[in-house]
Amino acid sequence: MDRSAGCRISGSTTAPDLNSAAGPVFSRPGSRFLRRAFARRRFRRVSWYDTLLFVHVVAAFLAVSGVVLFGVFYAVTTPESGSPVLRLSPLAFALWNAGGLGTIVFGIWLAIYVRGYEVWDGWIVAAILLWVAASAAGARVGVGYRKLARGEGIRATPALHAVLVVSVALLLADMIYKPGA
DSSP: OOOSSOOEETTEEOOOOHHHHSGGGGGSTTHHHHHHHHHTOOOOOOOHHHHHHHHHHHHHHHHHHHHHHHHHHHHHOOSSOOOGGGGGHHHHHHHHHHHHHHHHHHHHHHHHHSTTOOTTSHHHHHHHHHHHHHHHHHHHHHHHHHHHHHTSSOOOOHHHHHHHHHHHHHHHHHHHHOTTO
């Protein structure tokens, strides 16, 4: 039986001989480790939970990226005049919207999917309420900067920025520590 090619012979698959098939890489010091690592290569299927959690966390990163850009806009503008940086306001608004929508949709989906969590658990209800507060503040801040970029309005107040930053920070703390879970 020819094992060097790793080919299919009479209905069975054979493992390749890694010393001859791969060449000189496996003749160096430490090659025994590499041979074992490649011979036992196994891949685990990704579960729905892993996928939902991944998309939920990516959405949270998008939302936080939008908040960071809103903070940069606040730092580089005056109340009445804009800045060339405001050309990024559509990007910040899109990051905030996509992140906010993805966070709530996949967060509720996770709460329904995972045994042991219910949508009416205290920390999930708190997260939903914080999300509503952050969404209201983020929408007003985003629209304000889009208008300021067009030269039509004034930037959002420091209090509105504070509500946005504090509600997002509390939301992240709630998601990480899950108080009462």
